[in-house]
Amino acid sequence: MQVNRRSFLMGSAGVAAGLACGAGGSIPAFAEDSKLRAMWWGSNDRAKRTLDVTKLYESKNPGVSIVGESLSGDGYWTKLSTQMAGRAIADVFQLEPGTISDYSKRGACLALDEFVPSTLKVDSFGKDMLKLTTVDGKLYGVGLGLNSFALFFDQTAFEKAGIPVPTADLTWEEYAKLAVELTKAGGKDNYWGGPYGARYTYVFDAWLRQRGKSLYADGKLGFNVDDATAWYTFWEDLRKKGGTVAADIQTLDQNTIDTNALALGKSAMGMAYSNQLVGYQLLSKNKLAITLLPREKKGGPSGHYYRPALIWSVGGSTKNGEAAAKFIDFFVNDVEAGKILGVERGVPMSPVVREAILPILNPTEQATVKYINLLKDQVGEYPAPAPLGSTQFDQRVFRPIADELAFERTTPAEAAARLLEEGKATIKG
Known part of the structure; x- marks a missing residue:
């Protein structure tokens, strides 16, 4: 069962700020940098972890409000297509290796190169890791973890x-x-x-x-x-x-x-x-x-081959590029956030976060890390971005x-x- 829009927003700090909408309504676009929309697909567990990280981010960044939306697989892509047509893509939205090339070439994603490394501190990931989310020489997303x-x-x-x-x-x-x-x-x-x-x-x-x-x-x-x-x-x-x-x-x-x-x-x-x-x-x-x-x-x-499990991209039509990039940086680099997220979206790209969370992982989570390590001598070269x-x-x-x-x-x-x-x-x- 997926978390629907109403149940997710009811738990969001965005509600307290008066930003929620009804389950049948649309989430408004915001002009202020302090208000962001985030959208992804996934399980209830993923929604809870994501929500907990947004609350943590808001607590560390007073004045910032994030309204999130969790959808089912098919519902997500339908919603994204509608947003693309209306030039109203969420400030931060989720993609995967098989879709980042396609959607970036269709103008859905904002190139993030200008935010590296001033806002997006991803140098520790390694150059090869950034290649996983680079299309036609530009960075269109940040991997949230490794998987295969x-x-x-x-x-x-x-x-x-x-x-x-x-x-x-x-x-x-x-x-x-x-x-x-x-x-x-x-x-x-x-x-x-x-x-x-x-x-x-x-x-x-x-x-x-x-x-x-x-x-x-x-x-x-x-x-x-x-x-x-x-x-x-x-x-x-x-x-x-x-x-x-x-x-x-x-x-x-x-x-x-x-x-x-x-x-x-x-x-x-x-x-x-x-x-x-x-x-x-x-x-x-x-x-x-x-x-x-x-x-x-x-x-x-x-x-x-190793691949970015999932990806945060910034909407191509956003007016909040810097703020969105800052939230993504927190998502992938903050140790407290990493402990909340665990490895549900893949083994963390950040060596610091990876080391910090290992001792607190449950047996199932540890199994996914061991699997990634097992593949070390088995993986081939990462393929070129999927075509349009x-x-x-x-x-x-x-x-x-x-x-x-x-x-x-x-x-x-x-x-x-x-x-x-x-x-x-x-x-x-």
Whole structure:
């Protein structure tokens, strides 16, 4: 369940300042530097942590008020599109690696270079870390933590089934056998070994990188129809063997924690981003664990790379650029803020914050840090920014085609041909 606008604003210090609006109204734009709007998507846990940091910031910066808005995944992008059309984007808003290039090129983001290092003190992150949020030579956001793709699994379910847990060098062939075994061992209706992963672009990207290719290359699709056919064939074969959740379950997944089959208790394994383990564990009664995505062959490339888990960007139409940058600096560099945030948005970029929070992390949070460390010798080079149209490709092409395949309305070969045809028409380079 997501925190809606009314419930979030009711708890915001912005209410006390007379800045709240009704659940059906719009949040007003502010001309004063002391009043900021912030917008993000995520779980209730993320909303609470974010709200607590805004309260801390307001307590340390008298006269500053921040009104926040937490939305569901689909609702967020719809709202952002509306704001872009009306030139009323929130002063601070959340993006991710797959969307920062797309939205910055469409004018949604303010270039932040002028605020570095006077306001945004991010030198300690390292130059490579800033490259993660740099598009066409300009800094359009600040990473809120490091993460990578991951395989989550229900450790309790594995133990009950007497099946060895996945290892870091698990192959896709081994994964498929595990998924089928888990479905059988579960012995209950509407419960399967794993997801129908054909609709996850980031997993497909890792799959391709294990084979020397990538999702995008030189501003275009980086794969061919044979690659896509092999991908779809793998998932269809596994679905028919009973190793994936049913189509009607998988289509509920909006790339948010509370819609994922693992979080819904419909599967023993799930594929997501490493920082999300914290949110998944909050929804699961069983013990969850984390390891690398399966790979093509033992000893082969993992397909993984470090990425900024999530990103704060500043709205391109803001009149409060300096104030927004100052809030972001606090969010990523203040030790007290870091202790509130933990690793829910990824392992902190700041070495100082990272060191300060390690002793207070719970076992689940520590597991995400250990995972990032485990990847140290497994990660490849960070890819070039996603091309314009990548968000639409994911949401309007990649997922719908996978859904049609799962419902047996098309074949792997037909789906692959469509993916290339519609993908080329969507990606603008």
